[in-house]
Amino acid sequence: MTPSEDPALVRVLAADGSLAPTAAAERYLPLIDALTEADLEQFYRDMAVIRAFDQQATNLQRQGQLALWPPSFGQEAAQVGSARAARPQDHLFPSYREHVVARIRGVDVLDIIRVMRGLTHGGWDPFDPKNGNTHIYTLVLGAQTLHATGMAMGLVFDGRSGTGDPDRDEAVIVYYGDGASSQGDVHESMVFAASYQTPEVFFLQNNQWAISVPVATQSRSPLYRRGEGAGIPSIPVDGNDVLASFAVTRTALDEARAGHGPRAIEALTYRMGAHTTSDDPTKYRTSEEEQSWAERDPIERMRAYLRGRGASDAFFADVEAEGRALAEDVRTRTTALETIQADQIFSNVYSDPHPLVDEQRAWLAGYEASFEEGAS
Template identity: 80%
Template sequence: MTPTEDSVPAHTATPSDSEVVRIIAADGSVQPSAAAEPYLALVESLTDDELEGFYRDMVLIRAFDRQATNLQRQGQLALWPPSLGQEAAQVGSARAARAQDHLFPSYREHVVARIRGVDPIDIIRVMRGLTHGGWDPTDPRNGNTHIYTLVLGSQTLHATGLAMGLVFDGRCGTGDPERDEAVIVYYGDGASSQGDVHEAMVFAGSFRTPEVFFLQNNQWAISVPVATQSRSPLYKRGAGYGMPSIPVDGNDVIASYAVTKVALDEARSGAGPRAIEAMTYRMGAHTTSDDPTKYRTSDEERSWALRDPIDRMRAFLRGRGASDAFFADVDAEGEVVAEDARIRTTQLGGIPTEMMFDHVYSEPHPLVEQERQWFAEYEASFGEDS
C-alpha cells in the first residue's frame, strides 16, 4: 500500500513536556515536571549559597560575553561566538562536575572554562588570533579543562579517547567517588550530525567509558533548524549506542545541574556513558560573522526571550527571599568583569611574526630554522622607515 500524507506518522525534533526534566518554570515558580521526580531529593539539598552562586555565574559570564561581542565589533577580535541564552545549561553542568573530572568544550562554553579556573582572557587570546590553544589543559589551575575545538564534533573523539584511557588505567569504577574520574564533552545540535560524534559514541558504548555527552540543542546549526537535522528528538540517538539519555530544560540551571550530577556520578562509578540533551536557545548570532535575521523570525526570538535563563533564576531567587542588595552586588560585579575584559584585551597587542616558526615540529628542524633566518633578513631589508 502506498502511504498517504495522513498515514505517515508525525515526527518532531522536540521532546514532549513529559519527557523533559524541569524544576523551575519560565516565570521562576517551582513546577517540577514528571520526569524530574528522581532528582527532587538532590535539588532540595542545594543550599542558598549554591543557588545564588548559579545565578552569579550566569550574570558574570553574560557581562563578559557582551563585552567580548562589543570588542569584536570594534576590531579587537577576529571572531566571537556568543553564549547568550545558553548560560544555564553550561553553569549547571559545569558545577556538577568534580575537581578530578575532565571537561571538553566546543567553542562557546565560556562559563564552563571560567568556572573551572581558566582565565577568560585566554579565550580572548584564541579569538584574537594570538594562540592556537589558549591555555594548558595540564596546568592544575585550569581544572582539567581541555582547549576549545572549532572543528565541529572532533572534541567528542578526544573526550572518548581520554575516557577510554581512564578505563584502561583503572581510574574509574573503583567505588571511590572522591578519586574516580569522569569526562564530560560539550557539543551542539549541528555537531550532532557529524560523523565524529557518532564514532565517539560507538567507542564510548563499546568500552563503557565514564563519559557524559552533553548536547546543547540551541535550535539552530548556524542557519539550519534542528527539525531539518532530525526527524526525532536528538536525545534518542544515545539509546542507539546503548547509553541512557535524558532531555533537560537547558534554560533551567537547577535541572541542568541535577541531571548532569547524576549522570556523571553514574558514569564515574563504572555504569558506562550517558547522554544529555539540554533544550536551550542561541539568543545571539552563531558567531559575530553571522546574521540570524536572515533565517530566524522576531516572533521566535521573542518567545525564547520569555524563557531567558537569568530572568528565570532571578525570579526564583526573589521568591526564596533573595535581597535587592544581592542582585545589585552581582550586577556591579558583572560590570567589573566586563571592564576587566575590555582593559586587558586592549593591552594584549599583536603576535610576533617569528612565532609562526614555533612548534612546527616537536624538535628543532634545520629547514624551519633556515626559513626563520630568511624571514628575519627579509624583514630587516625594509629598514626602519618602511
C-alpha cells in the same frame, strides 16, 4: 509532539521561575533539595556575570579588537548547571562558546579573548592545575568528542575510574551543539565510548540552529535518541533550567565514574545571539521566534525563583556590580594586549621538533629578511 511535551523531559523550574517539576524530574529532586541558598545564588551569579562578559566581548569584536566572537547568550543555564555538577577531578572538553564553563573551572577569561584575537594556538594549558582540567577550545566541529572519548578510554585503561571511590575516580564531560551532532566524529566517539564503557557524558546543547539550519531540518527525531542508537542512556533536559541541568549532569557524571558507562544529555536551549559575530540571524529566523525564547530566558527564570525565596535587592545589585567590574577589567586588559612575533606561530604545533616546521620557520625568516633595507 514538541520537545516540551516529551514525557522524558527533565524540568524543575517553569519559565516564570516557579517550581513545576515534570514527572521525569522526580528522581532528581533530592539532589536539588540538598542545594544550599549559597549554591542557588552562585548559579545565578555565574550566569549573570558571564553574560556581562559575553556582551563586552561582542562589543570588543565589533570595535576591531577581536577577529571573531561566539556568543553564549541564552545558553548560560545549560553551561552553569553542568559545569557546577562536575567534580574537581573531572575533565571538561568545551567546544568554543562554553565561556562560563571555563571560568567556573578557573580559566582566566582573557585566555579566551587571546584565542579570538589570534594571539595563541590554544589559549591555556589544560594540565595546569589552576585551569581545572579544562581542555582548550576546539573550533573544528565535533573534534573535541574524539579527544574526550580518547581521554575517557585512557581513564579506563589506567584504572583512574570505576574503582568505587567517588573522591578519586575521574569522569569526562564533552560539550557540542546540535549541528555538531550530525558530524561523523560525534557518532564515532559514541561508538567507542559505548564499546569501552567510558566514564563520559556527552553534553549536547541544542540551541535550535546550526548557523542558519534549523534543528527540524537536521533531525526528524529528538537528538537525544542519537545517543540511544549507540547504546548510551540518554536524557533530554530543559537547558534553560539551571537546576535541572545541574541535577541531571551530576547524576550522569556520577553514574559514569562509577563504572556504568557513558551517558548522553540533550539540553534544549536557544542561541539568543548570533552564531558568531560574522553571522546575521535576522536573515533566517523570525522576531516572533526570538521573542518566544526570550520569555524563557534562563537568567530571568532563576532571578524570579530566587526572588520568590526572598533574595534581597542587595544580592542582585552585588551581582550586577561584579558583572560590570569583570566587563571593564576585560576591556582594559584586552586593549593592553600586545601583538606577537610571527615566529610564535611555529611554537607548540608538535610536542617535539619537526623538520617541516623548522623548514617553514626558516622560510619565513628569509622572506621577512628580504624586505629589510638594502636586501637584494
